[in-house]
Amino acid sequence: xxxxxxxxxxxxxxxxxxxxxxxxxxxxxxxxxxxxxxxxxxxxxxxxxxxxxxxxxxxxxxxxxxxxxxxxxxxxxxxxxxxxxxxxxxxxxxxxxxxxxxxxxxxxxxxxxxxxxxxxxxxxxxxxxxxxxxxxxxxxxxxxxxxxxxxxxxxxxxxxxxxxxxxxxxxxxxxxxxxxxxxxxxxxxxxxxxxxxxxxxxxxxxxxxxxxxxxxxxxxxxxxxxxxxxxxxxxxxxxxxxxxxxxxxxxxxxxxxxxxxxxxxxxxxxxxxxxxxxxxxxxxxxxxxxxxxxxxxxxxxxxxxxxxxxxxxxxxxxxxxxxxxxxxxxxxxxxxxxxxxxxxxxxxxxxxxxxxxxxxxxxxxxxxxxxxxxxxxxxxxxxxxxxxxxxxxxxxxxxxxxxxxxxx
Numbered sequence: 410x411x412x413x414x415x416x417x418x419x420x421x422x423x424x425x426x427x428x429x430x431x432x433x434x435x436x437x438x439x440x441x442x443x444x445x446x447x448x449x450x451x452x453x454x455x456x457x458x459x460x461x462x463x464x465x466x467x468x469x470x471x472x473x474x475x476x477x478x479x480x481x482x483x484x485x486x487x488x489x490x491x492x493x494x495x496x497x498x499x500x501x502x503x504x505x506x507x508x509x510x511x512x513x514x515x516x517x518x519x520x521x522x523x524x525x526x527x528x529x530x531x532x533x534x535x536x537x538x539x540x541x542x543x544x545x546x547x548x549x550x551x552x553x554x555x556x557x558x559x560x561x562x563x564x565x566x567x568x569x570x571x572x573x574x575x576x577x578x579x580x581x582x583x584x585x586x587x588x589x590x591x592x593x594x595x596x597x598x599x600x601x602x603x604x605x606x607x608x609x610x611x612x613x614x615x616x617x618x619x620x621x622x623x624x625x626x627x628x629x630x631x632x633x634x635x636x637x638x639x640x641x642x643x644x645x646x647x648x649x650x651x652x653x654x655x656x657x658x659x660x661x662x663x664x665x666x667x668x669x670x671x672x673x674x675x676x677x678x679x680x681x682x683x684x685x686x687x688x689x690x691x692x693x694x695x696x697x698x699x700x701x702x703x704x705x706x707x708x709x710x711x712x713x714x715x716x717x718x719x720x721x722x723x724x725x726x727x728x729x730x731x732x733x734x735x736x737x738x739x740x741x742x743x744x745x746x747x748x749x750x751x752x753x754x755x756x757x758x759x760x761x762x763x764x765x766x767x768x769x770x771x772x773x774x775x776x777x778x779x780x781x782x783x784x785x786x787x788x789x790x791x792x793x794x795x796x797x798x799x800x801x802x803x804x805x806x807x808x809x810x811x812x813x814x815x816x817x
Contacts, residue, residue, distance in 0.1 A: 410447035422451040430604035430753070438605035445607055453590055453766040454597045456739050467687035469702065471713035474670055474683065474782035475658060484654060490661050491653030495547045499636040502540055502551055502650050506565060506643045507558035507587045507611045513797055518561035520643050521568050524794070524803055524810070526817045532794065533568070535646040535815070537575040543651050550581045551651055552635060556620060558587050558611045585624040587611045590766040592746045600748035600763060602755075608746055613767030614720070615737060618729055630726055642720040646806050647792040647813060650721070655783055659723045665777035666690070667723035670716035671787040676703040680717030681771065683782040690780030692718055692771035716782050719791050722770065728777055737772045789813060
């Protein structure tokens with residue numbers, strides 16, 4: 410894209426200010442800005458009128474989870490089926506690693522955060538070691554995709570290379586960047602985070618599939634005969650990845666997606682809950698649960714909406730082609746967005762000042778026809794790190810790691 414083409418595209422969306430400092434830039438910065446303008450989808454800006462509204466939800470009804478009693482009873486059956494799928498190369502893992510450690514007081518990618526006490530133990534390390542448990546158990550290397558963002562790609566790749574991928578086989582790891590979405594003020598005017606850079610953010614946790622396809626990685630799925638992808642978040646240092654029982658249970662259930670869930674600690678715990686929405690699998694957010702839903706019981710007298718998701722899903726690859734961007738709602742989210750002011754100085758706001766645009770995995774699941782919620786034991790598989798201290802923090806994750814015999 411040349412400058413004239415960039416001007417034409419920006420004029421179409423009323424964003425001519427993006428080139429305000431163009432003539433001051435060096436050639437490399439000019440080229441980078443023109444490339445960003447070319448690659449950025451500005452059509453999302455038309456959605457700012459939906460801010461705070463959300464799409465109308467359908468009729469919720471309970472979706473029964475496969476509970477621990479059944480899983481333990483059928484453990485060998487599930488384990489054998491899972492090992493068979495893994496050994497046949499039908500299973501891959503995908504780490505959602507686009508986030509930064511800002512809330513933990515770090516300027517590095519979140520996965521680089523050290524949770525160790527007497528030695529270095531990094532979040533990336535914990536996750537890879539969990540996957541290595543399955544590699545050793547099945548004597549099979551599992552393809553690992555790592556989705557980064559523009560903001561942390563180089564640092565993530567360099568760090569893992571420096572650490573020799575914590576023992577994982579380098580030729581089994583593929584890095585790719587998540588697609589980015591622009592950020593704007595309340596009037597739909599794009600923010601600039603620098604004179605040569607439009608402010609952007611990752612396009613939500615459902616962006617992994619479209620980003621994979623855009624990076625051409627769906628060819629690896631086809632060429633290697635991968636039928637299942639276990640996607641998992643970077644912040645849960647205890648989760649088991651591609652564990653054979655989960656894989657086997659999902660395969661044998663003949664569903665579109667498996668979802669690891671934990672029994673809620675309280676009826677009003679702030680976690681999304683697996684459910685049906687208009688008869689299709691979905692996730693009801695904690696703030697959408699009515700008192701009637703919280704009080705509802707299943708046939709055994711247990712709470713009907715009792716299992717929270719932990720962002721560990723096993724998707725059936727052949728059915729992902731039905732999941733298309735144009736059918737998924739775009740969520741307009743109010744955020745604090747750093748920007749340069751009229752004089753070119755960088756401003757870091759302390760209050761929300763505009764909108765980011767995201768697609769969420771719950772909408773992705775809702776496009777699929779069937780789902781198996783699969784119960785795991787909270788203390789063994791759910792140690793999210795979102796804060797430095799308190800609930801879901803570095804402190805709480807360390808305690809849970811120690812309870813599971815992990816040396817820190």
